[in-house]
Amino acid sequence: MQARLVADQKIEDKNFAIILAIFTIIFAILIAATEPFLSAAWGAGKKPIQQGQNLKLVNNSPEETKKRSREMKQESTKYELPALPYDYNELEPYYDQETLRLHHDKHHAAYVKELNLTEEKLAEARNTGDYALIRHLERTLAFNGSGHILHSIFWTNMAPNPEGRLRTPSGALADQITRDFGSFEAFKKQFSAAAISVEGSGWTILGWMPEFGKLLVLEVENHQNQTLWGIKPLLVVDVWEHAYYLRYQNRRAEWIENWWYLVNWDDVAKRFEQARR
Ligand code: FE
Numbered sequence: 001m002q003a004r005l006v007a008d009q010k011i012e013d014k015n016f017a018i019i020l021a022i023f024t025i026i027f028a029i030l031i032a033a034t035e036p037f038l039s040a041a042w043g044a045g046k047k048p049i050q051q052g053q054n055l056k057l058v059n060n061s062p063e064e065t066k067k068r069s070r071e072m073k074q075e076s077t078k079y080e081l082p083a084l085p086y087d088y089n090e091l092e093p094y095y096d097q098e099t100l101r102l103h104h105d106k107h108h109a110a111y112v113k114e115l116n117l118t119e120e121k122l123a124e125a126r127n128t129g130d131y132a133l134i135r136h137l138e139r140t141l142a143f144n145g146s147g148h149i150l151h152s153i154f155w156t157n158m159a160p161n162p163e164g165r166l167r168t169p170s171g172a173l174a175d176q177i178t179r180d181f182g183s184f185e186a187f188k189k190q191f192s193a194a195a196i197s198v199e200g201s202g203w204t205i206l207g208w209m210p211e212f213g214k215l216l217v218l219e220v221e222n223h224q225n226q227t228l229w230g231i232k233p234l235l236v237v238d239v240w241e242h243a244y245y246l247r248y249q250n251r252r253a254e255w256i257e258n259w260w261y262l263v264n265w266d267d268v269a270k271r272f273e274q275a276r277r
Helices: 002-043 053-058 062-075 097-128 135-157 171-181 184-197 252-262 267-277
Strands: 201-209 216-220 232-238
Touching: 002 097, 097 135, 171 184, 171 201, 171 216, 171 267, 184 201, 184 216, 184 232, 184 252, 201 252
Parallel strands: none
Antiparallel strands: 201 216, 201 232
16 A cells, blocks of 8 residues: 555656646747747837947946047147247348247147147047037148148248348259249249239149149148149248238238248259159
């Protein structure tokens, strides 16, 4: 009798284990089958991600964003105001030292400062994904970047002229000028006419155009308008009023006439040689 009871108990345990296993399998199948519906129901209560939303921004605290911006600022190249290759008074009497000092230390310095600021703001925009000011920033990049480049060339394009004699180019540069403009005098007339006629603020540039294989004169407005892609500036003259007004007032033609005495043709020739490589 005792043995039969033990045998019955074993059968019941075995049946219970089988039933438990069947229930477990059914439960697992049910979970797997309903998982997509459960996920959809769960997700319906969440705020959807907007188009263009930066996930990194959502995860970053304002402090983290500022810290990353500072790091990126340090990583980016800082533009610097180049030193003048002569003293303030060395370009007299053609270029007065007051104007030269203001022009270099204030005006050019401001373009460098704004260029660095623009680069910082662009780095910040990339980091935060906020491009609300992109049109403004791209404009200030072109304006201040071109201003920095042209002023840097302008300073080295000039050299003191204590002898007071008009200087002219020589060698390959002189040959190329004759080839492309007919003569040095013809080039000088075209360049001066362009400089005098710049509307408002701007520059006149002699540049080497690699794609065309020739020298060209450009009449640039502000620092960045009316250029030709790919041209390499060799000789530039600033005809913004800040460049000459203290001494020459509204007499821009007189400024141009005197500026020719300062042209450093050795620097122009060196730039021509580098541009043609
Ligand atoms: Fe200037």
